[in-house]
Amino acid sequence: MNDLDTCLRCHRDLRDYETRQYICGRCEDLASRALNEIPQLYSQLGQHLHRGAGGNGPAVSGSKAAPVPLRLAVLDMQTEKGPILAPLQGWVRDWETYGHGELAETGSLQDRIDGACRTLRYNLRWAVQHHPAVDEAVDEFLAAWRTLTRITTGETAPRRIAVTCPCQQTLRITLDTRGETCPRCGAEYGHAEALRLPLAERRAAA
Template structure:
């Protein structure tokens, strides 16, 4: 059995210059890129404003050629923009976790855009510490990937990866996508790599519900 240290996220073996780290440099760099893509006036979060009205998913601002009432707003985009939604909620949640460890500062003042910018900035500034010794850093990277992928899918017209449910030999249903790099079964703690988890049998409908 291979007992060499591995990256908590991608499960690849750590190289000699990565000894003692929790994340490999590649996963840390990917997290930094995601944190850089979200904030700012041209970032993915700001781009949501261009997709509020139904029919405005082309990327440009919605334009009305008549005095008729504007199209209904997209509730999914409004949810992404909200304070407790699936973007700012997780970002500030991790700032709180890191703040308790003495490596971040939460700031809930200002507009929602300013709060997103601050959260991404402080998380990116402290990312090296998290990659080396931060709490639950694999969960952080996973949630950050979900946030970035959701924003990019909404603003760029890309559909999020289709989720399927497979079954571990211990009969635990596992939700995965074609992008899943690996996971650990929460019941039996068996670790699966990317190809291994995709070879598991599909779950029956009632097990997947």
């Protein structure tokens, strides 16, 4: 069990009812939401496989041939070792060693995505209380969810903001950052602390 008084993921103080957990209720809710939505988002990838495809289906050309070029990043997501299925099944395999989950490696990729998310969501409460790396798991769930959301909605990656550590190292953060570690001095910043760092000054072009 976690003997700390802060969430391992976002570094917020744990409330009284969250003590002896590894992450806070907010991070748990984000993970549960991601695991609930990933299967539906994944099922929409086929509509975004071709460049220029929108929410109403793939772009079409005047010929009967499939439109080109393909979006290789989307194609990679639809593979067994891609950035969606592989990490999800990796955590199912890990939790299975604790007796919480059973990895299914048969069926279509969609079936395996559905099964992995269902298993992980069902056992999430156990992981929050007992798995010391649950913060890493949640990060990977949310990374998969964000990737799928950006593909299916056309959203761009969050804008990065340059801020300055007291040691004068420039850090590039986003508004939804969970924390940052300065590579120069090793200072660690939680979400709120990172957002309070002063903006980096723009350097004049030579």
